[in-house]
Amino acid sequence: MELLVIPVFVLDQQRRVLIWNRACERLTGVAASEVIGTSDHWRCFYNRPRATLADLVLQGRTEEIRQLYDSARPRPQQREGLCAENWCDMPRVGRRCYLAADASPIYDKEGRIVAVVETMRDMTNEKKAQIALEQLATRDGLTGLANRRCFDDTLRAEWQRALRQQQPLSLLMVDVDNFKQYNDTHGHLGGDQCLQKVAAALASEMRANDLVARYGGEEFAVILPNQALKGAAIVAERVRSRIERLQLPNVGSAQPYVTVSIGAATALAAAGEEPQQLVATADAALYRAKRLGRNRISLPLQEPARGTAGRELDATAQ
Structure with a gap:
């Protein structure tokens, strides 16, 4: 020996x-x-x-x-x-x-x-x-946030958890307003830096068990386990306000600084339902917020019925 x-x-x-x-x-x-x-x-x-x-x-x-x-x-x-x-x-x-x-x-x-x-x-x-390979498979290379694959896997897992524990599950879809114009003005490098700063601000407002992901392009998604309508609204407004306070200049835009629009959905998972409906409802709320002027959040009007994400209400930024 x-x-x-x-x-x-x-x-x-x-x-x-x-x-x-x-x-x-x-x-x-x-x-x-x-x-x-x-x-x-x-x-x-x-x-x-x-x-x-x-x-x-x-x-x-x-x-x-x-x-x-x-x-x-x-x-x-x-x-x-x-x-x-x-x-x-x-x-x-x-x-x-x-x-x-x-x-x-x-x-x-x-x-x-x-x-x-x-x-x-x-x-x-x-x-x-192995850890490096796993990070490549689940992390966005630019922002360091979870990537789309990780988001999809986590959403399915959290949906099943919510179903077992009979707890609400909330989702925020966050889009950087007028990002194409920002990218054209500041170049791709400036656009990348903008996304990195927005990503860091997003992540800093979350709990340990929340997941922030880069959904695609200038769009981000936030999974809020065991979070009902009121909590999702508070988080959404906190995120909107924090990013506005970054005061990233957006020359030529209706807003002097970079802002975000946020769509939210909350569901009580039910057997036979799919988490994709939660994404679709939050996405619809996001685009409604953008149509109504951007730099605002669109939230459910009331607590959702089981298996649904509820109706939408526009909440304009103060």
């Missing part, structure tokens, strides 16, 4: 370190002499006390694995063994690592566990590459 290129450590029945091989020293930055005979091996991986995979196997706490690790599964063809992956703090080396670990018990003739061998593999580069 000392000569293996794979980081390995072994715990005895009392969770004391029996073996801490050279590859483990290189991975953790901790010499074997510091941990052999102790139960402080967790300090090599975490800033706070926390069980390693080997500890869980030794103590029979395998049911806790899904609470402590990003991904976990029984070890193939290994009785009571475990495989898991997670981020580790690695205090001694001063950087976080994503480690894949395998913990395999060793039994005596009576079937009692006498030791557990844990092997590790540093998958930090692979994990970072």
Whole structure:
């Protein structure tokens, strides 16, 4: 085990370190002499006390694995063994690592566990590459917001959640007014910077569980889970006002600064209904707001009946 290129450590029945091989020293930055005979091996991986995979196997706490690790599964063809992956703090080396670990018990003739061998593999580069690919698949490259694909997936998921929990679901469709004229005046680079500033202002007004997405071009969409009509109206007006306060000059426009029009819809999800109806209703409200002069919001007249988004009411900006 000392000569293996794979980081390995072994715990005895009392969770004391029996073996801490050279590859483990290189991975953790901790010499074997510091941990052999102790139960402080967790300090090599975490800033706070926390069980390693080997500890869980030794103590029979395998049911806790899904609470402590990003991904976990029984070890193939290994009785009571475990495989898991997670981020580790690695205090001694001063950087976080994503480690894949395998913990395999060793039994005596009576079937009692006498030791557990844990092997590790540093998958930090692979994990970072995976995260980058996921971001490319779900994030808009210009604004950093969720992209259309992520919006569609999230809306379907939130619709099902609203259906199960019998909670309202609101949607805002936000469009930058006279953006083509702004783009023609300031050029594509100026237009990109405008969209980035609008996106940042939008995101800053949202709760942690809301989703802001670039729907397409100069249009944005906001999913507001468990948000009824009154809350959606407050958020919409807050967004409209905040973007106006950015005071991005819009030369030649009816409005001196960049503004947005917002359409809103609220639905009580019902079996057999589709979330696309919520999008269509919010979109119709958006275009009605633009027809009536822009820089305003269009909201439902009343709380919607189950499975509908309600009638619209124009709310002109003060």
